[in-house]
Amino acid sequence: MAAAATCGTGTRSTGSVVVAASRNNVTSFQRRGPRASGTDSGCSRLVSIAGTRPSVRNGQLLVSTGLPALDQLLGGGLAVGTVLLIEEDKYNIYSPLLFKYFLAEGIVTGHTLLVASAKEDPADILQELPAPLLDDNCKKECDEDICNHKTESNIKMKIAWRYQLLPKMEARPVSSSRFGHYYDVSKRIPQELIEASKWHGFFLPEKISSTLNVEPCSLNHGYIKLLQFIQNIIYEEGFDGSNPQKKQKNILRIGIQNLGSPLWGDDICWTENCDSSHSLTKFLYMLRGLLRTSLSACIITVPTHLIQNKAIIARVTNLSDTVVGLESFIGSEKETNPLYKDYHGLIHIRQIPQLNNLIYDVSDVKDLAFKLKRKLFTIE
Amino acid sequence: MFPELNNLLNTTPDQAEQGKLTLLCDAKTDGSFLVHHFLSFYLKANCKVCFVALIQSFSHYNIVGQKLGVSLTTARECGQLVFLEGLKSAVDIFFRPQEDPHPLQFLREANSGNLQPLYEFVQEALKPMDSGEAAWRCPVLLVDDLSVLLSLGVGAVAVLDFVHYCRATVCREQKGNVVALVHDSGDAEDEENDILLNGLGHQSHLILRAEGLATGFCKDVHGQLRILWRRPSQPTAQRDRSLTYQYKIQDKNVSFFAKGMSPAVL
Numbered sequence: 001m002a003a004a005a006t007c008g009t010g011t012r013s014t015g016s017v018v019v020a021a022s023r024n025n026v027t028s029f030q031r032r033g034p035r036a037s038g039t040d041s042g043c044s045r046l047v048s049i050a051g052t053r054p055s056v057r058n059g060q061l062l063v064s065t066g067l068p069a070l071d072q073l074l075g076g077g078l079a080v081g082t083v084l085l086i087e088e089d090k091y092n093i094y095s096p097l098l099f100k101y102f103l104a105e106g107i108v109t110g111h112t113l114l115v116a117s118a119k120e121d122p123a124d125i126l127q128e129l130p131a132p133l134l135d136d137n138c139k140k141e142c143d144e145d146i147c148n149h150k151t152e153s154n155i156k157m158k159i160a161w162r163y164q165l166l167p168k169m170e171a172r173p174v175s176s177s178r179f180g181h182y183y184d185v186s187k188r189i190p191q192e193l194i195e196a197s198k199w200h201g202f203f204l205p206e207k208i209s210s211t212l213n214v215e216p217c218s219l220n221h222g223y224i225k226l227l228q229f230i231q232n233i234i235y236e237e238g239f240d241g242s243n244p245q246k247k248q249k250n251i252l253r254i255g256i257q258n259l260g261s262p263l264w265g266d267d268i269c270w271t272e273n274c275d276s277s278h279s280l281t282k283f284l285y286m287l288r289g290l291l292r293t294s295l296s297a298c299i300i301t302v303p304t305h306l307i308q309n310k311a312i313i314a315r316v317t318n319l320s321d322t323v324v325g326l327e328s329f330i331g332s333e334k335e336t337n338p339l340y341k342d343y344h345g346l347i348h349i350r351q352i353p354q355l356n357n358l359i360y361d362v363s364d365v366k367d368l369a370f371k372l373k374r375k376l377f378t379i380e
Numbered sequence: 381m382f383p384e385l386n387n388l389l390n391t392t393p394d395q396a397e398q399g400k401l402t403l404l405c406d407a408k409t410d411g412s413f414l415v416h417h418f419l420s421f422y423l424k425a426n427c428k429v430c431f432v433a434l435i436q437s438f439s440h441y442n443i444v445g446q447k448l449g450v451s452l453t454t455a456r457e458c459g460q461l462v463f464l465e466g467l468k469s470a471v472d473i474f475f476r477p478q479e480d481p482h483p484l485q486f487l488r489e490a491n492s493g494n495l496q497p498l499y500e501f502v503q504e505a506l507k508p509m510d511s512g513e514a515a516w517r518c519p520v521l522l523v524d525d526l527s528v529l530l531s532l533g534v535g536a537v538a539v540l541d542f543v544h545y546c547r548a549t550v551c552r553e554q555k556g557n558v559v560a561l562v563h564d565s566g567d568a569e570d571e572e573n574d575i576l577l578n579g580l581g582h583q584s585h586l587i588l589r590a591e592g593l594a595t596g597f598c599k600d601v602h603g604q605l606r607i608l609w610r611r612p613s614q615p616t617a618q619r620d621r622s623l624t625y626q627y628k629i630q631d632k633n634v635s636f637f638a639k640g641m642s643p644a645v646l
Contacts, residue, residue: 231475281531286474289467292437311570315531318563 050348052080052251053071063111063251063297066101066258073349076292078299080251081292082321082353084282087304088258095301097325099255102299104129104189106197106253113199114233114254116226118263122201125257129189202229204264220279222264227286234294251297259283260302260316280312321353381448382413384636388625389586393425398518401547403584405577407564408592409603413629415524416441418559420448423455427556428516430505432498434466434528438547442542447632460516463506466528495534503549506556519556521546526580527563527573536572540579547583548642564589593626600643601626605636622628623631 005175012251053076062077065084070076078084084102106113107129115122129165183369258264260280283298291298300320304313317323325348386392412435419441422429430578433441442452455461464483473482483501505518529539543560550556562580565573581587587608593601609621627637637643 227474231471278531278533282533285467285528285532286470289471292467293471311565311573314565314570315527318527319531 026254034066038070039347045081064105065098065299066103066105070098070324074352078297078322080295080297082297083288084293085316085320085323085325086299086301087325087350088301089326090247091328092258092303092304094326094328096257099257099299099326100125100129100299102253103255104132106251107189107193107199110197111253112237113197114202114230114252115199115206115257116202116229116255117257118204118222120259121203122199122351126194126199126201127188128149129194131189160237200229200233203224203240210223220264223279223283226256227283227290230287231290234290234296250295252294254291254296254298256298256300258303259300260304260307280313281319284316288321317351320351323350324348324375325350381424381450382634382636383419385417385634386421388623388636391421393421396422396425396427396517396557398557400557400585401543401551401580401583402557402559402586402588403580404559404588404590405564405581406448406523406561406590409590411561411563411588411590412436412524413634414588415447415522415559415561416444417634419452419522420450421446422520422522422557423450423452423460426460426517427520428460428462428506428518429455429520429522430462430464430502431522431524432464432466432502433524433526437467438463438465447544464501492536495529495530499542499545502546508554518549519554521550521556521558521561523558525561525563525564526576527561530570530572530576536575536579540575543583548582588612590627602629603627604612606637 032367052061054061061080062071063080064071064077065074074084086098094335102115103115103126107126113126115125117125166188202225287298290296304314304316304325307313327348381393391397402418404411404418406412406414406439419429419431423445431441438452445452452461452463456463466484469482469484473484483498485497501523506521506533507551526539526543530536542559546558550558560580562577563573564577587606587610589606589608591604591606604624604626607623607625624639627634627636628640
């Protein structure tokens with residue numbers, strides 16, 4: 001761990017070094033991830049990226065999904081290099097929320113974002129992200145006193161002295177090195193945070209007009225453009241280690257909305273035997289190949305309830321690493337069921353990857369429901 | 381390699397059978413632990429292995445292999461293991477088109493391509509060495525998994541042809557083994573997958589089927605394994621042997637027990 005402290009660079013990482021070192025349970029196995037740029041030592045890669053932490057189970061690097069409850073269900077977080085597939089609920093009310101949590105978490109921790117959508121302009125999506133709760137309503141009461149009396153001396157912290165070790169919260173929003181934040185859904189993210197962050201947008205109607213210079217294959221036109229776009233970003237910014245990075249390594253968070261819907265030009269939603277039935281599955285396979293060799297994590301929302309061919313749903317599920325399904329109660333008979341009266345829907349964890357391991361971390365409780373309170377999205 | 385599974389299958393690395401096609405299938409659960417078992421089993425049995433890994437990256441198999449006692453990197457360096465990493469090669473072939481035929485050429489073709497370049501890759505990898513190096517025992521082809529090929533646009537018939545060619549070369553000519561994993565989609569009405577599964581099921585000598593429990597999720601019993609021994613070439617009246625066990629996957633091992641005899645229950 002001493003080596004980690006000396007080779008971590010940047011002001012942002014010092015906080016995370018302390019926190020990470022205390023719970024760094026690195027086994028003797030190497031971290032699975034990009035095999036490139038062997039100039040860094042292994043431990044500096046683990047601790048010098050803000051907003052990530054190694055998994056206690058297999059040393060895999062994890063990023064937060066933006067929802068600490070979901071992180072816990074997925075075994076600590078989303079592993080870098082994997083795909084999180086969200087099966088949308090029927091009226092597409094709650095899945096954009098998870099999507100936005102993921103992106104907001106990226107902004108707060110300073111990751112680079114790549115937002116792709118066929119429906120809304122990515123700039124608009126970014127405007128609607130929830131604001132992070134930086135004053136931490138979730139902490140205990142005594143901590144609020146600490147925040148309010150920041151400038152006082154340390155004599156106050158006799159009882160709550162553990163909180164001294166945590167990074168102090170500042171008045172203006174800064175990128176935090178913590179893992180997993182809480183967000184206030186009713187507020188919008190402050191504009192300066194968006195401007196301070198780095199993001200790339202892919203809006204399908206803009207990109208599709210240019211001509212394509214690739215030989216025909218059974219992949220959809222829009223998907224090809226998206227793959228090339230993602231690959232360009234990964235290559236140019238060095239997420240796959242191709243350019244020796246002088247600056248700090250960062251994670252690329254990719255968010256793709258409504259993949260497979262008719263807006264992307266895919267016809268699996270309205271016919272059962274479609275011509276390009278393999279577009280979506282091929283796209284997912286290529287995407288996974290790109291992700292595995294770079295420092296990125298991806299969230300995709302798919303309207304699986306619209307896909308007519310059930311076989312494609314099964315294949316899409318098999319091709320993604322983590323699959324979470326949302327089923328909202330609106331309009332179904334479960335709405336009046338007294339058991340569910342406090343909740344807005346069910347959340348199904350359909351698949352969790354087993355990475356570098358024979359088994360995966362499964363929570364004990366399988367029946368999970370979510371509810372959207374005025375400010376928070378909770379899973380119980 | 382799981383010692384308990386070796387006992388159930390009545391094999392040890394020293395007496396590995398030859399000329400067999402083993403089918404691994406999983407339904408409603410993940411059967412990849414069987415792939416890890418066979419990979420480490422054949423590496424320990426000193427066989428030359430060609431592994432076509434289409435689902436996960438090399439380091440994933442490597443790390444699990446280390447837990448099971450084999451090192452894939454050393455095996456690859458000394459030539460015992462030929463590894464085709466599907467994910468990485470797919471990215472290469474899609475974004476940087478190459479002239480020479482690549483094993484995963486079908487990814488760039490518009491219609492459902494054939495798997496001939498892949499077969500030629502396998503053939504090249506497993507052909508016996510004449511230079512008198514350390515002779516490996518028998519060649520083994522391991523594919524993880526075949527259902528992904530269906531998702532990538534290859535027809536079920538093309539995949540069956542590929543397996544047939546591999547079987548003819550590896551099992552008949554070179555007296556080796558072929559092990560393949562196929563996902564069973566259950567009630568998802570995937571016709572192509574059913575064709576593939578049934579076709580392979582009739583050709584294989586040993587079928588290992590990992591199923592989820594019918595009663596749902598349980599923390600102590602992860603699933604049920606059905607082992608079926610067959611003799612596809614002799615349609616005699618002799619019945620095929622079949623055994624059913626339940627299993628629990630642990631960090632480095634999988635423990636098997638008879639139905640209902642889980643240590644958690646007793």
